[in-house]
Amino acid sequence: MRSNIRLGRFFGIEVGLHYSWFLIAFLITMSLAAQFRETNASWGAVVIWAVSIVTAVLFFAALLAHEMSHALVARAHGLTTRAITLFALGGVAQIEKEPADAKTEFWVGIVGPLSSAAIGLVCLLIAWAAGWRGAPAPDTPIAAMFLWLGYINFMLAAFNMIPGFPLDGGRILRSIIWWRTGSGERSTKLAARIGQTVALLFIAFGIFRFFGGAGFGGLWIAFIGWFLLQAAGASYATVTLTTGLKDVRVGDVMNRDCTPVDGNLNVETFVEDYLLRTGRRCFVIEQNGEIAGLVTPHEIKGLERQRWPYTTLYDVMRPLDQLHTVTPATPVMEALETMGRDDVNQLPVVANNHLEGIVTRANVLQFLQTRAELGR
Numbered sequence: 001m002r003s004n005i006r007l008g009r010f011f012g013i014e015v016g017l018h019y020s021w022f023l024i025a026f027l028i029t030m031s032l033a034a035q036f037r038e039t040n041a042s043w044g045a046v047v048i049w050a051v052s053i054v055t056a057v058l059f060f061a062a063l064l065a066h067e068m069s070h071a072l073v074a075r076a077h078g079l080t081t082r083a084i085t086l087f088a089l090g091g092v093a094q095i096e097k098e099p100a101d102a103k104t105e106f107w108v109g110i111v112g113p114l115s116s117a118a119i120g121l122v123c124l125l126i127a128w129a130a131g132w133r134g135a136p137a138p139d140t141p142i143a144a145m146f147l148w149l150g151y152i153n154f155m156l157a158a159f160n161m162i163p164g165f166p167l168d169g170g171r172i173l174r175s176i177i178w179w180r181t182g183s184g185e186r187s188t189k190l191a192a193r194i195g196q197t198v199a200l201l202f203i204a205f206g207i208f209r210f211f212g213g214a215g216f217g218g219l220w221i222a223f224i225g226w227f228l229l230q231a232a233g234a235s236y237a238t239v240t241l242t243t244g245l246k247d248v249r250v251g252d253v254m255n256r257d258c259t260p261v262d263g264n265l266n267v268e269t270f271v272e273d274y275l276l277r278t279g280r281r282c283f284v285i286e287q288n289g290e291i292a293g294l295v296t297p298h299e300i301k302g303l304e305r306q307r308w309p310y311t312t313l314y315d316v317m318r319p320l321d322q323l324h325t326v327t328p329a330t331p332v333m334e335a336l337e338t339m340g341r342d343d344v345n346q347l348p349v350v351a352n353n354h355l356e357g358i359v360t361r362a363n364v365l366q367f368l369q370t371r372a373e374l375g376r
């Protein structure tokens with residue numbers, strides 16, 4: 001999930017919104033306004049709309065606090081969070097690595113629901129201070145607002161405690177199985193299976209409710225189930241990848257035979273004589289016997305066709321000093337993370353100032369495929 005709108009950095013962590021967030025903010029505001037019109041019509045339209053909008057904004061802040069708590073506990077355990085994104089179904093904190101041990105996983109997971117529950121409690125206390133005495137529809141706007149926020153934050157805590165990977169509850173469950181069995185891999189499999197089961201139950205229940213006349217609410221539950229099913233599969237794949245590549249180094253998978261080409265060649269000749277003829281996708285550009293940069297189909301694609309004969313490879317290459325390099329000893333997972341961060345498909349492998357080869361995403365895939373075919 002990538003942010004569409006950047007909101008800035010909080011505690012050094014990039015925070016952003018996905019477009020789908022606006023849908024949910026709109027739905028929350030509309031349904032709150034409808035609710036207040038029914039229970040507190042005396043407030044008048046202006047107050048009702050103002051309270052509804054402020055409540056939706058505060059709900060957003062509470063979600064952000066939930067995700068931020070994951071990120072801060074992860075940081076305390078040495079894990080960096082790349083970004084926090086809020087979207088229609090909540091938020092995601094993109095923590096760069098999987099926790100190295102069960103204890104870290106447990107604390108990073110549980111702090112989210114704990115934060116939401118704590119925020120819920122504080123909101124109910126504010127509602128109480130503002131005059132709420134247990135009635136379902138308080139008279140004052142402040143009490144009504146914080147009562148709703150209190151409930152929704154407790155619901156958020158409860159929903160996240162559902163033991164289905166990748167919800168917080170799934171992570172907590174995984175950490176407990178991990179701790180009891182000592183096997184990160186087995187715990188992932190089990191937590192993912194439970195996650196998929198929970199997701200299927202959501203879908204079945206949602207469809208059942210839909211045909212039972214619950215309408216949109218039923219579809220919504222089924223949709224959440226569908227989302228959980230996707231997410232459980234994706235997290236499972238990530239963790240399997242991490243486990244499968246745990247001890248693999250760049251030197252084990254990299255391409256050693258990179259074709260050197262002369263940087264003075266024009267792009268037209270290069271495409272005809274090298275790119276199309278050899279089927280390779282990555283070429284190194286040499287300058288005075290030294291590696292100056294890389295050219296891949298990606299660089300060529302960005303150039304207009306009619307300019308090919310007049311542009312040299314020097315003009316389009318990615319200079320080596322602009323690329324992150326790795327060494328043959330770099331763990332493959334780390335190389336993949338760097339590629340993800342830089343949004344590239346390959347990295348030059350350098351040892352002692354000498355280019356040893358190129359590591360590409362395709363190399364890693366081939367390696368995993370071969371392993372899978374051999375059943376290892």
Ligand SMILES: [Zn+2]
Pocket residue numbers: 066067070112113160168
């Ligand atoms: Zn969470």
